[in-house]
Amino acid sequence: MRIIACFAALLIAGHAGTARAQAQTQAWPTRAPIKLVVPFPPGSALDTIARPVFEQVSKQIGQSFVFESRPGAGGTLGMAAAAKAPADGYTLLVNSSIHTIVPTTFARLPFDTLREFVAVAPLGQFPNVLVTPRGRFASVQDMVAKGKAKPGSITYGSGGIGAATHLNAERFRLAAGFEAVHVPFKGAPEAVREVLGGRIDFYFSPLLSVVPLIEGKELDGLAVSSLARDETLPTIPTTLEAGYPNSDYIFWIGVFAPGGTPQEIVDRLYGEIAKALNDPAMKQALKRLGANPMPLKPAEFEAFIRAEIESNAKLIKAAGIAPN
Numbered sequence: 001m002r003i004i005a006c007f008a009a010l011l012i013a014g015h016a017g018t019a020r021a022q023a024q025t026q027a028w029p030t031r032a033p034i035k036l037v038v039p040f041p042p043g044s045a046l047d048t049i050a051r052p053v054f055e056q057v058s059k060q061i062g063q064s065f066v067f068e069s070r071p072g073a074g075g076t077l078g079m080a081a082a083a084k085a086p087a088d089g090y091t092l093l094v095n096s097s098i099h100t101i102v103p104t105t106f107a108r109l110p111f112d113t114l115r116e117f118v119a120v121a122p123l124g125q126f127p128n129v130l131v132t133p134r135g136r137f138a139s140v141q142d143m144v145a146k147g148k149a150k151p152g153s154i155t156y157g158s159g160g161i162g163a164a165t166h167l168n169a170e171r172f173r174l175a176a177g178f179e180a181v182h183v184p185f186k187g188a189p190e191a192v193r194e195v196l197g198g199r200i201d202f203y204f205s206p207l208l209s210v211v212p213l214i215e216g217k218e219l220d221g222l223a224v225s226s227l228a229r230d231e232t233l234p235t236i237p238t239t240l241e242a243g244y245p246n247s248d249y250i251f252w253i254g255v256f257a258p259g260g261t262p263q264e265i266v267d268r269l270y271g272e273i274a275k276a277l278n279d280p281a282m283k284q285a286l287k288r289l290g291a292n293p294m295p296l297k298p299a300e301f302e303a304f305i306r307a308e309i310e311s312n313a314k315l316i317k318a319a320g321i322a323p324n
Contacts, residue, residue: 028089028265033066035091039078039098041071045206049123049253050094052285056276074162074324076102076109083111087260089269093117096253097164100308104316105162107323113309118261119301121273122254124291127226128168128204129236131195131219140222140242143202147178154180157191157203162321165191167312168204168225168249170319172239175247195219206251207232208290225249232290252294254301270298 036054038046047067054065070078075098085091103113111117130140137143147154156173158166161184173180183200185191188209194200196218204225211232214221223239224230227248239247255273257266276282277293296304 028268029061029063031090032063034063034089035085036065036067036094037078037082037085037091038067038069038094039071039075039082040069040096042067042069045126045208046094046096046253049286049289049291050255052282053123053273053276056279056282057272060272060275074098074102074105074160076106079113079117080110082256083116083258085258087258087262089257089261089265091258092120092269093256093258094123094253095256097167097251097308099254099256100305101162101164101167101312101316103309104313105321105323114306116259117256118259118266119298119305120255120257120266121270121277121298122252122294122296122301122304123273123277124286125226125250125252125294126290126292127207127224127230128165128249128251129207129210129214129221129230129233130172130202130223130225130239131192131205131210131214131221132202133195133198133200134218134220136198136201137220137222140237140239143222144176144178144244147176147180151179152181154178154201155183155199156180157183157185157194157200159188159191160184160186162316162324164249164251165204165206166321167315167319168251169202170321171249171315172204172225172244172247174315174318175239175244192219204249206290211290225251226292230290230292231287253291254294266298 036050040046058065070081079093082091082093099113102109132143156169158169188206191203192205192209195203207230210219213219214233221233221236223242224236225239225248229238
C-alpha cells in the first residue's frame, strides 16, 4: 500500500508539474524584456530589418524586446550565446543565410545548428546585385567572356571567406564556368568601396547598399541573383535570364529560438511575426529596405534550413573553400 501511495503521489506531482508548464507556455510572454541576439554589429542588415518588425510585435503582445549585438567569428559567437540560452521564449536569435553556411565552413562549432535551434519565421529575402566598376563591362555576358578568355584575370570581392556574398559569387562563377580571384574584405562597405575605386572587378552586393550608386551611374549593375527581377531595379536581369542555370542565390534574414522551446511558444511567435509582416505599413517599410516576402511557416522554414545546409555544403566543396 505504501508503494502504491508513493506512486500516486509522484503521479499527482507529475501532473501538477505538467499543468504548471502548460500554464506558463499558454501565458507567454509574462515578463520583459525578450532578448533578441544579433550575431553581427549594430547597423547590420539584420539589425535594420528586425527592429521595425519587433517594434510592431512589441505593440501586439504588450512586452518589450531588447537587441543584444554579439558580433565575432563569422556570426558564431552570437549563435553560441543564443544556443545556450534557456528554451523559454525569452531569448531569440535573429540570423541570416550565414546560419546555413557555418555548419560547413567551420570545422568545429560549439553548437549543433540543427539540434540547438528551432526555426520560427523568415523576415524576408533580399536580392544581391552583381556590381562592377562603371564602364568596365558591357554586360554580364561580356564579363564572363573576358573571364573565360583569360582565366584568373578577373577579381571579385566578398564580405569575408564563407560569407553569403562569397557563396553568391562562387555559385555564379561555377555556373558561368570561369576562373576568378577572390579578394575577401572585412565587410560589405569595404567591398563596395573597392569596386567603386576600380580595384575589384565585381561584387554581389546586397541591393539596398548600392541602389543609389547604380542610379547615380557610379557603379554598373549587371544582374541580380534572385529568381525574379527586383522592382527597385526592373531593367536589370536575373543571372538566370542572362543564361546561367543554377546561378541564383537567396540571401535571407530570419528568427530562431533555442532548441527545445515549446511548440506552443514557437507557434505564438510565428503568428505574431506573421501578423506584423502583413501590416500594410510594415510591408511598405520593408520594401523600402529591399526586403521581399518569404512566407514560410515554422515547419516549412525548418525544412528550408535543412535543405539549404545541404546545398551550401555541396557548393562550398565545389568551390574548394576550406573550413576554418
